[in-house]
Amino acid sequence: MAKQKFNIIESTCIPVEIDNCNTDLIIPARYLASTTRDPKFFGDAFMHDLRYDSEGNPVKDFVMNQPQYSEAPREGVHEIIIGGQNWGSGSSREHAAWAISGYGVRVVISSSFADIHRNNLLNCFVLPVVVSREFQQELFATVKADPSAKVRVDVPNQTVTNLSTGHSETFPINSYKKYCLENAFDDIDFLLSNTDKIEAFEKH
């Protein structure tokens, strides 16, 4: 999956106001049999069974199909999803992170994330931003009232700001992961760079 360096993102948002939005909803199991790494394949499957009915027609009232939110993400537009609490619970399928990334989303904001999915997002260079329940509700209200409202995610300063209200919160991320995001550096590269330590561990 594409690795894009993180700095500051200012974008309109898609409000996906679903609590406990599990990874089966983010991408149904039938898309998991593929051996591809094509971002488009997974992006098209993102939220598939909420976006489309059983005949494959768009479900009109689902948020991603509403005209104000349906534009495909690009710089400054729909790069951020505001999700319900316990986002990404359930299955460990990284395909869910590939679907989000493949659709073009770079940041997911929620009041809480499931542990495995949060790691998967980070490994796919999608930033999970944890905010308070109150701020999450404020962001939902802002973005629903004004779909052109922008949210600013500042990775170097670890802040997320509702540009309509000026309200801001800091979000946690350890300095190792921050370095990875800012430099498009992979965990696997880090691990391969210290195999001497692994071999030393195996000996004792």
Place this chain on the structure above:
Amino acid sequence: MKTLFDKIWDAHVVQNVEDGPTQLYIDRLYAHEVTSPQAFDTLRDKGIRAFRPERIVAMPDHNTPSDQQERIDDPVGRKQVETLQKNCEEFGIRHFAMGTKDNGIIHVVGPEKGLSLPGMTIVCGDSHTSTHGAVGAIAMGIGTSEVAQVLASQCILQQKPKTMRINIEGTLPKGTTAKDVALYIMARMTTSGATGYAVEYAGSTIRSMSMEGRLTLSNLSIEMGSRAGIIAPDETTFAYLKGREYAPKGEAWDKAVEEWKKLYSDEGAVFDKEVTYRAEDIAPRITYGTNPGAGIAVDECIPELKDIPETEQAQFLSMLDYMQFKPGEKLEGHPVDYVFLGACTNGRIEDFRAFASVVKGKKKADSVVAWLVPGSWLVRQQIIDEGIDKILEEAGFELRLPSCSSCLAMNPDKVPAGKLSISTSNRNFVGRQGPGARTVLASPLTVAASAITGKITDPRKL
């Protein structure tokens, strides 16, 4: 004063990255066909081999059909299973092929072959890897990027989770199983109640629980939000593992058991959170919603809207809308269309014994389609050796072939849209058993009783 989790974790730390994660050594990587192909691609991209192939065991399970295993008709699923075999050949990894006596659901096969042992760190690209924690191991589900990391270095980078001990005390009432214990805990603490924690299950109920029951309980840890559900190894664990194909033998076994006996939480060890439940409060459980925490005792009614916190009412109604149930409705006696016994949750020999104990001498309701799917070829053989297959057959049931089957709709065993299934699997998510399928989670006893009556049935009353 250390917790069991800390003892195993600390013994596997290669290094702690400054203001970052821990580099943790992994004793066992399991790989299945669904979450591994892109990880092998990563190794090929980088031009590297598997770092410790002897520590890796792979097998297909998700796409495997349960009616025959000569072929997979779906070309995409077939390719995925073939890809796993090719990848294992290329990277020198032990592979238990579909249809062979070694194959089965990875989380059933690992413990029963003695590949998962106390004190180990175990990972797999599958959230139900928590199952293996029941033998006294740190076992966690990971993503495909992390599978690639382990293939490449036998390590992963992980933030150390907080610890939580869940104590269950007392004797479980009649008709109540480990599955009901797990469904009860989820209903009490919600499906995110243990997010951020590694759980240890303890207390007298756990100590007297069989190994199969413990595997069921640990399996469902992820449905409480916890990646890991560990149980201190004891005589039950050792008796279960002794003589298993890959368990240590002879002197090595004795030495291993001596080490394993040190694997417990020290008296006075402090957990970040500790909760205690009483076994006598637990009854046979069913779920009514589309997350496993939305559950009730089988003889209770679905909550009324006024009993649900205001912020959760919209989700409550949307779940019931999908399930075609009503607030306050009693589900006992509600007709079911499908029953499923199996999955990494309840596909072990004890589950089939339990199911058979209910249906023996009775007849399956004509109105239900029943899928009885052993978790492995070893389980299937044991079912036959114990004559359970005959009991099932006389009651009108057919024993199928080992597979993940109807747990997640990646093989032909899909529940049709709108149909209601009562299932021993682990998730009742929207569309989990097939697009539009409706799932009620329950224990093997409750599923068996429901298969006989064709209605959601309290096993204590049959």
